[in-house]
Amino acid sequence: MFANRVLSGMRPTGNLHLGHYHGVLKNWLTLQQQYECLFFVADWHALTTHYDSPEIIEQNAWNMIIDWLAAGVDPSKVTLFIQSKVPQHAELYLLLSMITPLGWLERVPTYKDQQEKLTDKDLGTYGFLGYPLLQSADILIYRANLVPVGEDQAPHLEFTREICRRFNHIFGKEPGFEEKAAQAIKKLGSKISKLYRELRARYQEHGDENALAEAKSLLGEQQNLNAGDRERLFGYLEGSSRLILPEPQTLLTQTAKMPGLDGQKMSKSYGNTIGLREEPDSVTRKIRTMPTDPARVRRSDPGNPQKCPVWQFHILYSSTEIRDWVQQGCTTAGIGCLECKQPIIDSVLAEQAPIRERARMYEEDPALMRNIVADGCENAYKLAEETMRDVREALGLNYL
Incomplete structure (x- = not known):
């Protein structure tokens, strides 16, 4: 895994404005000087809310890439690509969905918030419910360890970390891990064993962070566990000894507050924008x-x-x-x-x-842009395939 790899993307839902420039693009220009960066057009994400108007996506995508390049994104330093041209995103999304508790998706803060705000759209779809998991796949497929987000998006990244831990726990275990963990649990005694299992279930099934913290504290108090068993039970709570998908870290970005023409936040939905x-x-x-x-x-x-x-x-x-x-x-x-x-x-x-x-x-010469994107898609494909080879092996899907 690249020591400092950054991933970020935008949905092609309309022309970019100065709010995008000051809120996102200027940060990208700084990041491209410091890290390996992958920036992508999130066209599948656009379909989660604009599935009834797919005809807008293609032109919006190309216009947005021109905006990126015009703003100063350097294709010699950055991989620019289109999400739907790298099918491994969808493959990992599908495989992660097999282990994602429904409750984890329903408690993502923006799920109900967006449903309430976008009342003109029917968002009672599996695609909209699952878009945080698709975001997780976008990040994990490149083993990106840094994701630039604002404070309001931090819960999405925490969701990704939870998915990552769950995946590693289920598919990254040492040989005989389950049996060794079961033997270690017996050493806790019947009362503590029962509490440990209850806390683990609350975290694994409902994402209860308090249960995870309580279980870790419980293990820390046990005097009759050797170091190996203690680490196994910590791993049994949230991960394992084998790290297939590394956890990404939040890269909180300093964003300028770009006002709209009416004093509110600049947003297409408010009709108060100045185009880039x-x-x-x-x-x-x-x-x-x-x-x-x-x-x-x-x-x-x-x-x-x-x-x-x-x-x-x-x-x-x-x-x-x-x-x-x-x-x-x-x-x-x-x-x-x-x-x-x-x-x-x-x-x-x-x-x-x-x-x-x-x-x-x-x-004047769209071929210049399309060649940049074609090269970026090829590079992204190779990086994504490296991850998927390990994922398929972990899931026992490499038998052909």
Whole structure:
């Protein structure tokens, strides 16, 4: 396994905007300088919520890859690929589903949350329920040990670690492991043995982390176990002596809070975005018509930047000097709202200019992009197949 391998992906569900750039892509540009990185188009994931409009996925996928390259993702340093072109993702997803407790999927925080938010879609499908497991397969198939996520996504990675432990526990055991573990349990005595089994069942079947912690504490208190038996019983709780799939670690990313045009988080669902490669005239128009502090009805009325969506853009884009100018000018009515917005317009257009310029090369010659992706898919396929050979062997599926 590569010592520091990073995996990350995006769903091709629409054009990327500045929120994606500041929230994800700028982190990718840093990570590609430090680690071996694999970035992928999660087109199967897009189908979990957009299965009724698959025609949008192909064009969105190619547009998104152009966005990545235009933003500065370097194909000489990064493997760029499309999820559905590496079928081992689906194979591992299927095999992991054989051992995944249903309750583990139902307790993923975003499962019910997304169902409540996306009320216009029928998400009562197996694919939507199972998408956290597909995410796990995406990570584990490359034995990626670092996964960049925000704090809100950390539960998904913890789910992956739980699946990893369960897989290693079931399929990575030493010869005679079950018998040796059973003999070790008998040494605990009938009362402690019964409690140990109950705690193990609560963790294995329901993912009860408190039960796991209690069982570990219980084992730590036992004086009649030798070191070998103690380690076996720890392994019997959550893993084994053979590590087939290594546990990935959370790489918490520092993401800039990219505001939308209305002050909310920038999101397609709110209709408040600025496209990553949006035309300058459109960008200028959107920013010039942004809502401002409602107290400034007239040009002569003083305002409060803290109550103005434009101020959030100044925090992200403007220098200290410009922010001081805005504070002074707004609170004294020394500047008007259009004057206040002009530095933002200049900064956003300056940020987008090189992105649009780099994109033009791939727009004019799509073969350049497709060749990059073809090479990336081939590399990803080889890495995934290395993992699947070990997985198939562990499951006894290498007999042909």
